[in-house]
Each structure stands twice: as C-alpha cells, then as structure tokens.
Amino acid sequence: MSQHAGPRAESTHHRLYEFAKAALTRIFVHPYATVCELYCGGGVDAEKWDEAQIGHYIGIDGSSSGISQRREAWESQRKAYTADFFELDPCMEDVEIHLKDQTNPADLVCCLKNLQLCFETEERARKLLFNVSSLLKPGGYFFGITPDSSTIWAKYQKNVEAYHNRSSGMKPNIVPNCIRSENYMITFEVEDEKFPLFGKKYQLKFANDISPEIHCLVHFPSFIRLAREAGLEYVEIQNLTEFYDDNRAQFAGMIMNFGPNLVDPRGRLLPRSYDVLGLYTTFIFQKPDPDVAPPLTTPLLHDVTYIQDEREWQVPVTTVWRDDEKSVPVEPPPGLGKISEQKGILGPGPAELRFSEAL
Template sequence: MNSSKPESTHRRLYEFAKTSLIKIFVLPYATVCDLYCGNGADMDKWDEAQIGHYIGIDTLASEISGFREVWESQRKSHTADFCEADPCVENLESLLREMSVPADIVCCLQHLQLCFETEERARSLLRNVSAILRPGGYFFGITPDSSTIWAKYQKNVEASHNRAGGMKPNTVPNCVRSESYMITFEVEEEKFPLFGKKYQLKFTNEVFSETHCLVHFPSLIRLAREAGLEYVEIQNLTEFYDDNRAQFAEMLFNAGPNVLVDAKGKLLSRSFDILGLYTTFIFQKPDPDNVPPISTPQQDDEYIYEEEWRDDEKRRNWEPISPIPEQAKGLLGPGPTELRYSEPLDLQYFLDSV
C-alpha cells in the first residue's frame, strides 16, 4: 500500500507538524508572511486557519508565479500578495512597504537551515523577520534538529573507532543510516563550525536528497536577540507531539493508524524516528505596551551556556535554549530524550570544537 512507504510517512508527519503549528498560533483574520513559501503546498492550511491576508515570499520566480496562478484560480477567502526575494539577502521591509505589513505571523516552515550557510545570512533573515513582524507577533517554523543529527553521527563515529581501533587521523565515517533515511556529511570530520556545516538528507525510496546546514541553536537565539526577537521555545517534534497528543493524535490516526500511530495515538517506531529529526522553533517580538514585557525564562547560573565566538574571541554567557537541565541536552539543540547525553557535557570539548 502506498501509504506505508517511508517517504509517504515522512511527508504525512511533516504535514501534521505544519498543520499543528498553524492551528496553535494563527488566529482568524491574521496577516501571515510565509518565508520560502514554494509553490503553495500549504495554501489550504492557511485557508482553513481563516487568515485575513497572506504574503508569500520565495527566491524562485517560477514558484511564486505558479503559486499566484493557483491562488487566483481557487478564489480563496483571504487576500494575498506574492514577492520574489531572498529573505537572507534583500531588505524585506522596503520590498513589502506597499503590502499589509507589519504581519501578525512570520513563518519559515522548511528552509531555515539553508540560512545557516553563513552567519551574515542568518543575521539578515532575523533582521527581516523583526522588521516586518508587529510587536507581540510570532515567528515560528520547523527545521531539522541538529542535536539529533549530530548525536546520531557522533554515535556512529564512536562505534567506528571502537571497531577499527587505531583509525588514521581525520578518517571519520560521514554517513548515518536508518530504515527510513540516510544522512551524509559533505566533509568527514569530528568538529563542526557554527555555520556552514553541510549535509544531505535522503529518505528511503525518494529520488533526490535535500542539502541542509546544521542549525546551531544558541547562535540562532543570539542573532534573534540582536534583531529584537525573544526566544519562546525550541522543541523536538517527538515531544511537541506528546505535549499536543490529545489535540492532534486523531489527525495522524485518520491518516493511517497502522503506519503512523497505534490505537492509543502513540507514535510507532518509524514515526518516532522520523519526527525526531525535526524541531519546532518559536520566537516573539516584544510588545512594549504589554506589562510585563515578555522575556526569556530566567535560569539558575548552573544552567548558563558559556560559548566562545571566534570572531572576537570574547566569552559570553547565554541562557540554555530550553528549561531542560544542561546534562540532558545535546550539543546543538533539544533532541529526543533517548539521544540526549546521559552525563554532563564536556564544556571544554565543546569550546575546542568551535
């Protein structure tokens, strides 16, 4: 049966995650700016959310043109504008001056990771988001969970070292496999930079692989704050599902209980493995009229990050990306529970890695 194919499982789970985020955060009549909107695959989701105005932005003129044609032919209840632009390069505030901005919601549901090719691209994206988002509005989306991916890779490296004993320097396996996907890093190495660490993700039976960059979440939070956005939450999709199972389990159950979830709504192993590759991210632009203003939850000193940035060789302190204790997190982000480190992280190793 077609629905049992791994790539179908991947698509259904990803669609579930996008639909769930939209249902949680998007209110009726909202103005939504959709970054890297593609050819309009999520158009029906926005229509069901009863938004008032939609702004679709993508780098490809062909995608934007196709999206506009489909939208016009279907006569959706909301109004729409479309713009060909790269949110990591161009000034969206000036490009969208004639459109319905500021927006209530800015989302990036599939390509945030490509913005982490360089620090300047990531910084430019977040400045654009802040510029076109109204005070109190949310910036949210989905991206591969770098902690999950890197933890799987490190376990693979460790296993290879144990098997081979004295491996030659700089000879590190660069591939992670499961029954549902294969992850291949472009460069075989044990260390990673904060930006530009590329890899390919290919799902079983799919023809093409996707090229991504690891998203270093502490850097994402740092750059977001520089742009005037406050961190709300970064959560692996397996935990996002568990937290919202009562509300959303039926969506997956109806999609195929023998493929995605069991009769009680619990994720089956393949679904868990695939969802665990992704994480949500949520930020909010502070509203000075709100009392008290939003802020990142305060943490005890023992949960503070110390990170050394190579550009100025200064050491700065950062709160963790979630209230999960330090010893329970991976190097780059939340990650699913079974992939978190069982003992406290070696901070010096992390500093040496970057």
C-alpha cells in the same frame, strides 16, 4: 483537516511533515490574522491557510516559479483571504524595500522549510531574522520547523565514538561521515568531528526520495543570539516527537487524516514515525509588545551546563564564545505561558528543558 494528495504525500516523511505544519498552523493562526510565509514556493499545502480563515497572506520566496505556483494555488481557491506575493530571498534582501509603506504588517511570520539553508553563513541568518522582525507586529510570533541539529549531531557523535572504539586506532585520521536508519541516510559533506557555528553542510536522503536534500546544521545558541539582536525573544525549541507527545490529545485524531500506519490505536507514534519525526524540531520566537506587557526576558543559563555539553558539539577550540552564545534555558521562558493560555494546546512540561539537555 483535509486529506493531502499527491505523490510526495505518499511517503511517511512527507505525510508527517505535512501533519507537523498543519499542527503548528492550528496552534498559532487565528481567524482574520495576517500571515507571512517565508520560502512559500509551491502550492501543495496552500489550503491550510483557507481552513485557518486568515484575513491576509504575504508569500515570500526567492524562486519565480515557486511564487508563481503559490499564486496559482491561491487563485484557484475560494479567495477567502487577500494575498500579496513577493519574489525575493529573505536571507539576502531587505524585505522593507519591497513592502514599501507597510510597516510591521504581519501578526505571524512562519518558515516551514528552508530555514536551515540560511545558516550557511552568519550574515544570511542575521538578514533573515532582521527581516522577520521588520515584518512582525509587536506581540507577534515567528514559528516554524527545521531539521533538529542537536538530534542529528548526537547521532553523528555516537557513530564517531563507536567507530573509534571498533577501530582501536587503526585509522585515526578517518572519521565516518554517515548516519543511517531504515528510513533515511544523512551524509556530511566533510568528514569532520567539529561542528562550526555556520556552514556545516550535509545531505539528507529519505528511503523513497530520488535525490537528497542539502541542508546546513542550525546552531541553536547562535539562532537565539541572532534573534535577540533582531529584537525577537526565544520561546521554545522542541523536537517534533516531544511536541506531538505533549499535545497528543489534540493531535492524535488529526494525524490520522494524513494516512494510515503513522500511530497505534492509542495515538502513540509508531517506531518508523518516531524515527522520521524525531529529525525535526519546532522553533518559536516572539516580538515583545511593550504596550501590552513588559518585554520578555531571555532566560539565563548556567555556563556549567553548556560547558559539560560542549564535548558533544565539539566546537573548534579556536572559536571564541560570547556569553550569550553559551546560554541555554533551564526554566520555561515567560512567553511560553502566554501561548498556553491563549491557545490552550502548548502546555508546560519537561519538554521545555529539552534544549539544555540535548545540546
């Protein structure tokens, strides 16, 4: 794995994020695959596709400058793979119209940034997932990285609880809206103890960054429900610290290529790396292939588990929950075993239970 250069790669945050993207690419991407990258703008890490020996690349981004940068990055390479670029926002427009006669062209669809921006409204998230489904061949995977909303919300709720314990009711109508660590600060735009399913905005600012990033929390049960509606089956949502620990034997040497002071001599994440990486999660879905195996079944969850955890999320009492929104997996989904067998990296373990524990 090549050393990543550039000023953005100097910070711990960007170095760890680049590592996570490279690690996921190594797991899923196979030689000669057709890969579609959503929100591909920029060319900072474009070489990873060349290293993966893909056959064809489809880049989609809503920014004309982002598409231009990505195209220039491809043209400056050895051109070991062919490429198409489309300027469109996949959570606003129909991808099929732009791809014309190409039906299910991609073996893999990835979204390594900006998924959280699609959760501003349910309509945007639904459009994105239906576009993903239209892009994927049967049996293909949709994977990526997004801020871990369950981790962020748990930190926020702890702040709220600590504040109320300290204030002793002196200021009952004021809710703290910040999460702080030595590495970052998260500020919610609205001081509120409720977590709506869509549109919960916050700012994330890392210590070395000039300006904050604007995000929306991704409500994972809604993510799974909308994906299922689009014909995609849930495989796994796993915090990046657990993802790294589960695969440390494969990735400990690789992470050292992204700079010093990220892990200890035994390959364990140093506290600062753990703090930063823990803000993010992987997500994996699969489009079932009825010709190869029976369609994947969505894992059933006991409602009791979710009701107990609902206090942490503090969803408004006026919200009517659908049955499938209250479901969270208790056992490893069938699709996970397939990845383990094919890729030899993702293995079974307690991490598969994390989704029900964290929400």
